[in-house]
Amino acid sequence: MLKFTLMQRSKMLAFPGASSKIAEVVSDGGYSKPFVVFDKGVKSLGIADRVLSALRSAGIAFEEFSGVVPDPPCDVVDSAAAACRSSGCDCVIAIGGGSSIDVAKGVSVLRFNGGGILDYADPSVPMARCPGLISVPTTAGTGSELSNGIIITDPRTGSKVPIVGDKAMSEYVILDPELTLGMPPGLTAMTGLDVFSHALEAYTTVLAGPMTDIVCEKLMQDVAEFLPRAVADGGDLEARQRMLCCASLGGWMLANCCAHVGHSLAHVIGARFHVPHGAACAYACPAMMRFIAPAAPEKVRRAGEILGARFDGSEGPAEIAEKSAEAYSRFCEGLGLQPASELGISRDAAAALAREVSEECFAGLTPRKVSEADARAMLEDVFG
Numbered sequence: 474m475l476k477f478t479l480m481q482r483s484k485m486l487a488f489p490g491a492s493s494k495i496a497e498v499v500s501d502g503g504y505s506k507p508f509v510v511f512d513k514g515v516k517s518l519g520i521a522d523r524v525l526s527a528l529r530s531a532g533i534a535f536e537e538f539s540g541v542v543p544d545p546p547c548d549v550v551d552s553a554a555a556a557c558r559s560s561g562c563d564c565v566i567a568i569g570g571g572s573s574i575d576v577a578k579g580v581s582v583l584r585f586n587g588g589g590i591l592d593y594a595d596p597s598v599p600m601a602r603c604p605g606l607i608s609v610p611t612t613a614g615t616g617s618e619l620s621n622g623i624i625i626t627d628p629r630t631g632s633k634v635p636i637v638g639d640k641a642m643s644e645y646v647i648l649d650p651e652l653t654l655g656m657p658p659g660l661t662a663m664t665g666l667d668v669f670s671h672a673l674e675a676y677t678t679v680l681a682g683p684m685t686d687i688v689c690e691k692l693m694q695d696v697a698e699f700l701p702r703a704v705a706d707g708g709d710l711e712a713r714q715r716m717l718c719c720a721s722l723g724g725w726m727l728a729n730c731c732a733h734v735g736h737s738l739a740h741v742i743g744a745r746f747h748v749p750h751g752a753a754c755a756y757a758c759p760a761m762m763r764f765i766a767p768a769a770p771e772k773v774r775r776a777g778e779i780l781g782a783r784f785d786g787s788e789g790p791a792e793i794a795e796k797s798a799e800a801y802s803r804f805c806e807g808l809g810l811q812p813a814s815e816l817g818i819s820r821d822a823a824a825a826l827a828r829e830v831s832e833e834c835f836a837g838l839t840p841r842k843v844s845e846a847d848a849r850a851m852l853e854d855v856f857g
């Protein structure tokens with residue numbers, strides 16, 4: 474099978490007010506009745522209604538599903554898909570953060586494929602193409618709108634299960650920074666740090682290449698510049714727009730070269746200790762940098778430089794990692810991220826998750842092989 478260098482399949486609108494074009498997007502796809510997926514938070518903030526009222530004004534009938542919850546379990550996707558099937562809808566609109574977009578992606582999968590969503594965690598299970606997904610992100614974080622990943626929780630094990638949905642990516646993406654104005658500083662910081670992790674991990678996976686490197690470096694630079702502005706002033710439209718673009722392009726990088734052990738740590742920590750995904754990525758990042766520096770010293774140094782670390786060229790991998798990790802920690806501190814040491818998670822409880830981390834599906838894309846002992850050392854580093 475050919476490994477293509479770069480793919481981008483989704484059609485995008487990206488400008489302030491873009492979500493007002495939702496009806497035209499539906500029509501452009503040849504669709505007439507959307508199944509609209511969101512959560513109660515997006516509804517209570519009035520964000521869902523801005524999009525729904527644009528559909529109403531255009532005379533487009535739709536069905537609503539407002540049952541999305543954080544870290545969505547498989548039964549939410551399966552029941553939403555059943556509701557979609559019986560509604561006669563011919564496309565799916567996601568309004569929200571990664572959880573809503575992942576549920577909508579799962580609904581799209583089950584519109585065209587049988588069974589339950591967790592059946593597709595096995596990549597050998599064939600998946601028919603799933604057109605008709607329109608994603609309207611309201612946070613600048615997961616980049617799920619441009620990624621091929623679907624993260625669903627298995628309630629039997631409590632684990633987050635990544636599903637590769639190459640055939641279920643968004644057909645359209647609407648990036649409207651006005652929908653993210655006023656997002657609280659804490660949520661802005663956590664979701665933005667997820668973007669940085671996507672850029673840094675995609676930059677350093679075994680699948681990275683010169684074309685994706687260029688995008689990832691620019692993403693890290695823009696997050697370093699614009700995330701502090703978005704956190705400091707929720708109404709800074711330019712910062713919001715740049716972060717929304719970075720988040721989507723980060724998702725695009727995930728679709729092309731994936732993440733690695735930083736996200737393995739984040740998925741396991743997040744599922745076991747209910748740490749929000751972006752924060753879990755941020756806690757994992759310094760330990761991940763220290764681990765990969767022997768295999769990718771130049772790239773870890775570049776990430777450190779972008780975050781303000783200074784190097785004189787004499788540093789070996791360990792010192793490069795230390796300086797870059799310190800710069801990253803300072804960056805997080807400036808954004809007001811609560812230190813991992815204040816979460817009340819013991820080093821031993823975290824270390825017990827080592828095998829799960831080393832066996833998590835992204836760990837194999839790390840530029841060094843991740844043994845159980847390596848994973849334990851990283852967990853102890855995070856919660857030490």
Ligand SMILES: [Fe+2]
Nearest residue numbers: 615667671754
């Ligand atoms: Fe992530």
